[in-house]
Amino acid sequence: MSDRVDVAIVGGGAAGIAAARRLAERHRSVLLIEALPRLGGRARTASLDGLRLDLGCGWLHSAQRNPLAALAAAQGETLDRSESAWHRQLRNLHFPPEAQREAWGAFQRLGERLHRQPPPSDCAGDALLRDDRWRPFIDGVSSFINGTELDQLSVRDYLAYEDASTDDNWRLPGGYGAFIAALGAALPVALNTQVDSVTVGTDIALATPRGSIYARAAIVAVSTAVLARGHIRFAPSIDTHLQAASRLPLGLADKVFLSLADPNVIPPESHLLGRIDRAATGSYYLRPFGLPVIECYLGGACARGLERLGEKAAFAFVIAELKSLLGAEFARGVMPLAATRWAHEPTIGGSYSHALPGYADARSVLARPVNERLCLAGEACSVEDFSTAHGAWKSGLAAADFIESFLAG
Numbered sequence: 001m002s003d004r005v006d007v008a009i010v011g012g013g014a015a016g017i018a019a020a021r022r023l024a025e026r027h028r029s030v031l032l033i034e035a036l037p038r039l040g041g042r043a044r045t046a047s048l049d050g051l052r053l054d055l056g057c058g059w060l061h062s063a064q065r066n067p068l069a070a071l072a073a074a075q076g077e078t079l080d081r082s083e084s085a086w087h088r089q090l091r092n093l094h095f096p097p098e099a100q101r102e103a104w105g106a107f108q109r110l111g112e113r114l115h116r117q118p119p120p121s122d123c124a125g126d127a128l129l130r131d132d133r134w135r136p137f138i139d140g141v142s143s144f145i146n147g148t149e150l151d152q153l154s155v156r157d158y159l160a161y162e163d164a165s166t167d168d169n170w171r172l173p174g175g176y177g178a179f180i181a182a183l184g185a186a187l188p189v190a191l192n193t194q195v196d197s198v199t200v201g202t203d204i205a206l207a208t209p210r211g212s213i214y215a216r217a218a219i220v221a222v223s224t225a226v227l228a229r230g231h232i233r234f235a236p237s238i239d240t241h242l243q244a245a246s247r248l249p250l251g252l253a254d255k256v257f258l259s260l261a262d263p264n265v266i267p268p269e270s271h272l273l274g275r276i277d278r279a280a281t282g283s284y285y286l287r288p289f290g291l292p293v294i295e296c297y298l299g300g301a302c303a304r305g306l307e308r309l310g311e312k313a314a315f316a317f318v319i320a321e322l323k324s325l326l327g328a329e330f331a332r333g334v335m336p337l338a339a340t341r342w343a344h345e346p347t348i349g350g351s352y353s354h355a356l357p358g359y360a361d362a363r364s365v366l367a368r369p370v371n372e373r374l375c376l377a378g379e380a381c382s383v384e385d386f387s388t389a390h391g392a393w394k395s396g397l398a399a400a401d402f403i404e405s406f407l408a409g
């Protein structure tokens with residue numbers, strides 16, 4: 001392969017697609033380079049048993065101010081604006097109403113404490129006693145929200161997101177991943193193309209196994225795991241940015257989908273939390289959109305452990321929890337459908353970023369242009385919308401605008 005374009009964009013997720021679209025609108029020649037055989041990155045919709053299921057991101061968070069929600073509406077996509085069932089436990093199974101009020105009250109009080117008197121360590125785990133009755137519950141909730149437990153979470157980083165977010169979370173019945181990928185369908189794309197190095201000279205040279213690509217400027221929109229592990233070599237080095245990436249590791253939030261032989265045994269759009277006495281548990285969204293499936297969420301250390309053991313272990317874990325909640329007869333009526341292993345995807349390495357305690361400022365460092373012709377993009381570059389597709393999208397637009405200022409200069 002030998003190409004020369006105005007801007008080469010490494011990474012075909014939301015950030016890369018946003019950057020490429022913006023620059024193409026300004027009549028710049030672009031090439032979107034993606035290591036996977038598909039666009040979308042951590043946004044992926046799969047068709048399984050005739051069902052469209054989001055294996056990655058599935059919620060348009062902070063929807064009223066979410067640019068992707070506005071874009072979806074403008075393109076005529078169906079938007080589901082109904083309230084989620086996350087905080088409701090079906091039939092109060094193994095989680096009595098009084099205990100639910102106490103648990104969510106403890107979670108709310110922790111947030112208030114983090115605002116009012118954050119620990120000097122900037123570690124969220126230091127704001128809650130180890131033997132607090134609701135510590136396992138809150139660590140579990142953190143694993144679903146942040147992809148990690150409290151001890152690995154920067155208070156400043158967590159609050160930056162919380163303070164900016166809103167409670168309006170919408171969905172795309174047609175698939176969030178499918179929507180993201182479709183936004184890049186008309187762009188010049190090189191799929192199945194791993195970028196091994198980025199060298200800044202007279203041109204920017206990007207080495208791939210299929211040949212070199214040359215560009216006047218480049219945007220690298222890959223995950224912090226890919227950056228921190230040195231999967232792409234940079235010359236000259238960009239050590240400050242790579243160090244920032246290492247301080248913004250990817251948490252893990254995996255999904256396990258089960259099909260239901262008789263969907264009518266449980267109501268649509270309902271929810272169950274597997275356990276409240278341990279962080280290692282699943283969060284079960286029952287029959288999303290009324291489909292005959294259960295969407296199981298596994299986060300943090302629990303998800304990592306199950307990934308190491310393989311898909312069969314993940315299926316066995318969630319089915320065992322559902323058996324405990326809904327009985328053996330119900331468990332016999334579910335069948336494994338799909339399980340994600342985002343940490344084992346070498347071109348991604350996890351789900352979404354969180355700042356380690358003391359390193360919330362690493363996001364601003366990562367988002368800072370490397371030079372006038374090279375910058376990074378992705379959800380980790382957002383100081384308040386990280387961990388979301390729309391945060392990645394906005395960072396891609398910002399990177400494109402910066403590069404355009406160079407090209408137009």
